[in-house]
Amino acid sequence: TTWHSSDIDHVIVSEEQIRDKTAELAKQVAADHADAESILLVGVLKGAVMFMADFARALGRVGPPVELEFMAVSSYGQGTTSSGVVRILKDLDRDIAGRHVVVVEDIVDSGLTLSWLLKYLESRSAARVDVVALLRKPDALKVSIPVRYVGFDIPSEFVVGYGLDYAERYRDLPFVGVLKPSVYGRG
Ligand code: PRP
Numbered sequence: 117t118t119w120h121s122s123d124i125d126h127v128i129v130s131e132e133q134i135r136d137k138t139a140e141l142a143k144q145v146a147a148d149h150a151d152a153e154s155i156l157l158v159g160v161l162k163g164a165v166m167f168m169a170d171f172a173r174a175l176g177r178v179g180p181p182v183e184l185e186f187m188a189v190s191s192y193g194q195g196t197t198s199s200g201v202v203r204i205l206k207d208l209d210r211d212i213a214g215r216h217v218v219v220v221e222d223i224v225d226s227g228l229t230l231s232w233l234l235k236y237l238e239s240r241s242a243a244r245v246d247v248v249a250l251l252r253k254p255d256a257l258k259v260s261i262p263v264r265y266v267g268f269d270i271p272s273e274f275v276v277g278y279g280l281d282y283a284e285r286y287r288d289l290p291f292v293g294v295l296k297p298s299v300y301g302r303g
C-alpha cells in the first residue's frame with residue numbers, strides 16, 4: 117500500500133470491478149451507436165480523466181472511431197458538497213454540431229453539473245447527447261437527468277480515487293474508496 121491508500125477506510129469499487137464494468141459499458145455504447153461515423157467523447161475534467169482514458173480505449177476496441185474532447189467545469193471547489201454553481205474553466209475546442217456526443221463523467225452526485233452540461237451541449241446542436249458515468253449516488257440526486265449508462269450506484273458517502281479527489285488528492289488511486297473520517301480534519 118502507498119502512503120495515501122492508508123487514508124482509505126474501505127474500498128467501494130475495486131480496480132478489477134472498474135475494468136470489467138468499463139468493458140461492459142463500452143459494448144453497450146458501441147451497440148447503441150453502431151450507425152455513427154464516429155463518437156465524440158467529452159470528458160469532464162478533472163475527475164473523469166482516468167475513466168475517460170480507459171473508456172475511450174475500451175470503446176475504440178469494439179465500436180466506431182472515437183474522438184476526444186475535454187471540458188472543465190467546477191461545482192465543488194475545495195469542499196465535499198456541491199455548491200450548485202457551475203463555471204466553465206475550459207470550453208470545447210471544436211464545433212459539435214451534428215455529432216454523436218457521449219459525455220464521460222466519473223460521478224453523478226447531485227446531478228447539477230451534468231444537468232447544466234447537457235443543456236449546454238444541446239445548445240451547441242449535437243445530433244445526440246448521451247452520458248456515461250462510472251458512479252452515481254441515487255440518494256443525492258437533486259435534479260432528474262437522463263444518464264443512459266451507469267457503472268455503479270453507490271451510497272451517498274464521500275468517495276475518492278480513480279479521478280475523484282478530496283482537495284485535489286487521491287485522484288491517482290486505482291480504485292474508488294471512502295476516506296477515513298480523520299482525514300477531513302487535516303485541512
Ligand atoms: C465532481 C465530479 C463531477 C461532479 C459531480 O467534480 O467529478 O464532475 O463533481 O457532482 P454533481 O453531480 O453534484 O454536480 P468537481 O466539481 O469536484 O471537479 P473535479 O472533477 O475537477 O474534481
Ligand code: MN
Nearest residue numbers: 160161162163
Ligand atoms: Mn468533475
Ligand code: MG
Nearest residue numbers: 163192280281
Ligand atoms: Mg472534485
